[in-house]
Amino acid sequence: MSSGKMAWALQWISTMAVFAVSVSATVHKVGDSAGWTTLIPVDYAKWASSKQIHVGDSLLFEYNTKFHNVLQVTQEQFKSCNASSPVASYNSGADSIPLKRPGTFYYLCGFPGHCQLGQKVEVKVIAGSSSALLGPASGPGPSPSPMGTPFASAPPPSAASTLSYFFSPICLLVAALLYCVCV
Ligand SMILES: *[C@@H]1O[C@H](CO)[C@@H](O)[C@H](O)[C@H]1NC(C)=O
Numbered sequence: 428m429s430s431g432k433m434a435w436a437l438q439w440i441s442t443m444a445v446f447a448v449s450v451s452a453t454v455h456k457v458g459d460s461a462g463w464t465t466l467i468p469v470d471y472a473k474w475a476s477s478k479q480i481h482v483g484d485s486l487l488f489e490y491n492t493k494f495h496n497v498l499q500v501t502q503e504q505f506k507s508c509n510a511s512s513p514v515a516s517y518n519s520g521a522d523s524i525p526l527k528r529p530g531t532f533y534y535l536c537g538f539p540g541h542c543q544l545g546q547k548v549e550v551k552v553i554a555g556s557s558s559a560l561l562g563p564a565s566g567p568g569p570s571p572s573p574m575g576t577p578f579a580s581a582p583p584p585s586a587a588s589t590l591s592y593f594f595s596p597i598c599l600l601v602a603a604l605l606y607c608v609c610v
């Protein structure tokens with residue numbers, strides 16, 4: 428084989444390895460194992476404050492569509508549980524919402540009374556993508572006093588599946604395969 432090809436392949440592999448690290452997007456399941464519900468009194472504010480949510484991550488709302496939906500609203504409407512003119516609405520029962528820019532985003536359930544019961548969540552999205560393979564930023568994270576929370580029994584990382592764990596082995600495998608084919 429030519430050394431040119433070899434160099435190219437190595438270059439490509441290292442590029443993909445960097446890509447694998449930088450393209451890490453975490454899926455944050457709202458409410459963790461409880462999901463998006465009123466059946467269990469989930470403290471969604473506490474849930475949100477326990478997460479580090481970055482641009483590029485996404486939220487996953489899972490719920491029974493007979494009883495719930497997801498409406499993105501403004502801060503004012505969030506405060507007053509006003510569902511009359513949402514910014515965006517979702518009703519698939521497994522809504523994946525990509526978070527494309529930093530800022531604070533407000534979601535509530537539009538079914539009568541549910542927001543008042545606490546089915547509302549305020550999400551702060553931090554600039555910069557999460558880098559699971561580089562540092563502790565999106566690891567298990569800071570766990571704000573687990574004491575006194577009746578429903579905090581779920582292990583912290585269970586709900587947040589980090590794509591980078593898939594990405595890096597897949598990228599490296601593809602790179603290795605291509606390397607074998609090309610050289
Ligand atoms: C809800 O929001 C709409 C649109 O902003 C507004 O017209 C309405 O008065 C609000 N309702 C309440 C009860 O605040």
Ligand SMILES: [Cu+2]
Nearest residue numbers: 494495536541
């Ligand atoms: Cu609801």
